[in-house]
Amino acid sequence: MGKVTGFLEIERHDRKYAAVAERVKHFQEFVVPLTEKETRDQAARCMNCGIPYCHGTGSVQPGTPGCPVNNQIPDFNDLVYQGNWQEAARNLHSTNNFPEFTGRICPAPCEASCTLNIDDNPVTIKTIECAIIDRAWENGWVKPEIAPARTGKKVAVVGSGPAGLACAQQLARAGHDVHLFEKYAKAGGLLRYGIPDFKMEKVVIDRSVTQMEAEGVTFHYGAHVGGSAPDALDPRKLLGEYDAIALTGGAEAPRDLLIPGRDLDGIHFAMDFLPQQNRRVGNEPLGTEREILAGGKHVVVIGGGDTGSDCIGTSFRQGALSVTQLEIMPAPPDHENKGLTWPNWPLKMRTSSSQAEGAKREYAVLTQSFSGTEGKVAKLHGVAVDEKFKPIAGSEFELEAQLVLLAMGFVHPVHEGLLKTLGVELDPRGNVRANTSEYQTSLAKVFSAGDMRRGQSLVVWAIREGRLCARSIDIFLMGSTSLPR
Ligand SMILES: Cc1cc2nc3c(=O)[nH]c(=O)nc-3n(C[C@H](O)[C@H](O)[C@H](O)COP(=O)(O)OP(=O)(O)OC[C@H]3O[C@@H](n4cnc5c(N)ncnc54)[C@H](O)[C@@H]3O)c2cc1C
Numbered sequence: 001m002g003k004v005t006g007f008l009e010i011e012r013h014d015r016k017y018a019a020v021a022e023r024v025k026h027f028q029e030f031v032v033p034l035t036e037k038e039t040r041d042q043a044a045r046c047m048n049c050g051i052p053y054c055h056g057t058g059s060v061q062p063g064t065p066g067c068p069v070n071n072q073i074p075d076f077n078d079l080v081y082q083g084n085w086q087e088a089a090r091n092l093h094s095t096n097n098f099p100e101f102t103g104r105i106c107p108a109p110c111e112a113s114c115t116l117n118i119d120d121n122p123v124t125i126k127t128i129e130c131a132i133i134d135r136a137w138e139n140g141w142v143k144p145e146i147a148p149a150r151t152g153k154k155v156a157v158v159g160s161g162p163a164g165l166a167c168a169q170q171l172a173r174a175g176h177d178v179h180l181f182e183k184y185a186k187a188g189g190l191l192r193y194g195i196p197d198f199k200m201e202k203v204v205i206d207r208s209v210t211q212m213e214a215e216g217v218t219f220h221y222g223a224h225v226g227g228s229a230p231d232a233l234d235p236r237k238l239l240g241e242y243d244a245i246a247l248t249g250g251a252e253a254p255r256d257l258l259i260p261g262r263d264l265d266g267i268h269f270a271m272d273f274l275p276q277q278n279r280r281v282g283n284e285p286l287g288t289e290r291e292i293l294a295g296g297k298h299v300v301v302i303g304g305g306d307t308g309s310d311c312i313g314t315s316f317r318q319g320a321l322s323v324t325q326l327e328i329m330p331a332p333p334d335h336e337n338k339g340l341t342w343p344n345w346p347l348k349m350r351t352s353s354s355q356a357e358g359a360k361r362e363y364a365v366l367t368q369s370f371s372g373t374e375g376k377v378a379k380l381h382g383v384a385v386d387e388k389f390k391p392i393a394g395s396e397f398e399l400e401a402q403l404v405l406l407a408m409g410f411v412h413p414v415h416e417g418l419l420k421t422l423g424v425e426l427d428p429r430g431n432v433r434a435n436t437s438e439y440q441t442s443l444a445k446v447f448s449a450g451d452m453r454r455g456q457s458l459v460v461w462a463i464r465e466g467r468l469c470a471r472s473i474d475i476f477l478m479g480s481t482s483l484p485r
């Protein structure tokens with residue numbers, strides 16, 4: 001259990017960020033890792049609680065405390081404290097295919113539910129997770145796990161985000177012949193094209209893809225299943241050729257803001273802006289796409305979540321004159337009431353590293369229209385709102401805006417093409433209907449996981465669903481499974 005008196009003797013001490021003035025000059029990661037001794041000291045703080053809420057209850061209900069993939073946190077904390085890094089990596093991989101993703105970009109619900117968070121000093125679980133997996137890669141401990149026997153069954157996975165990657169990797173390890181179809185040029189989904197390199201460098205995905213290829217997964221890039229281009233793949237053909245299909249195409253339909261002036265040039269969805277920068281960093285050609293750049297502009301980001309933050313950090317790195325972020329919800333409290341919230345994820349004021357780079361934030365405001373000259377946006381017109389989101393008379397304001405980025409979330413998966421052609425049933429929110437025990441859609445051979453099934457969510461939930469979906473497909477094909485949860 002870490003060190004018996006560790007939590008009494010050692011203060012919480014977490015990774016720091018490089019200074020803002022330095023980090024905004026580039027697109028690389030800027031988190032400064034702890035030393036080995038510091039990491040082991042932090043792991044020593046773990047109390048091995050009788051009820052460790054950190055590693056989760058295994059429930060799929062929203063708001064369930066702890067780690068969605070049920071990482072065995074007290075166990076790997078102890079292994080790190082003992083200096084047994086290789087066994088810690090094995091332990092971590094027993095529940096999570098890609099701790100290098102979650103160790104970088106997970107909001108860490110485990111830390112919110114750590115017992116030591118009752119007085120705001122949780123174990124630095126995410127930092128420890130990241131240290132374990134980074135050390136494992138550095139030391140060559142992460143190796144392809146090649147199935148001892150092939151089953152002769154073929155599975156198609158459509159979409160190579162974290163859900164598709166986790167699903168494909170588990171199925172290949174069960175001995176199936178797995179083909180992963182991705183419409184873009186590279187694998188990773190939003191990890192590759194949404195989340196900027198300064199949060200996660202893409203080499204982290206590339207090396208997992210190499211590992212998966214060695215495990216037998218065949219990646220098909222530029223393969224838009226159900227797309228409108230002449231060379232697009234027909235999903236009905238996949239149904240005929242494969243024994244099972246997993247739909248892991250994400251929730252890609254963005255929420256729009258249909259107000260006067262929306263059609264002015266310079267107003268774009270976040271996911272038209274962010275992928276371009278990730279492609280530039282990755283030396284992937286933009287083709288005929290018109291460039292959207294923030295340099296020399298006053299930028300307004302509408303939407304206060306992760307996507308909005310990524311737009312802010314990217315804009316600053318491109319040389320924006322100013323970035324203002326607007327959020328319709330009221331500002332959350334600075335500190336949660338632990339008695340009411342712990343061990344659940346609390347609603348409270350958080351400042352992302354991108355917001356800390358100099359963004360101005362406005363809460364409880366509604367954007368009413370845009371105006372401009374010569375067809376280009378120049379101003380955003382907004383108003384403050386009350387607790388019922390009703391405009392407050394006299395509170396109207398204007399903001400200079402030469403680039404407006406809409407980051408208000410995603411409504412559901414794209415229905416045209418893949419889903420309509422297959423004819424899978426949707427749930428009332430427009431996501432693919434499938435439960436969390438079988439992950440099976442209304443079509444017997446077709447399964448679904450990740451944002452395409454649950455709606456926009458988190459990388460850690462996509463990994464969990466991909467793993468559980470693979471188990472369910474294995475049972476469907478073989479009658480039983482030895483794949484872990
Ligand atoms: C900008 C941004 C920042 C985010 N930041 C964070 C964060 O910091 N932490 C966090 O936990 N979560 C974050 N999220 C959420 C997280 O990225 C998603 O929840 C997660 O990636 C969902 O994984 P997925 O595999 O279900 O789908 P996706 O990652 O969306 O992957 C779906 C893949 O399917 C492909 N595809 C879709 N349709 C087809 C088709 N018909 N044929 C072939 N391929 C297809 C797509 O091209 C894509 O590659 C962020 C989201 C965004 C947009």
Ligand code: SF4
Pocket residue numbers: 045046047048049052053054055073074077113114115116123125
């Ligand atoms: S809740 Fe915190 S202290 Fe308790 S076992 Fe989990 S990490 Fe350790």
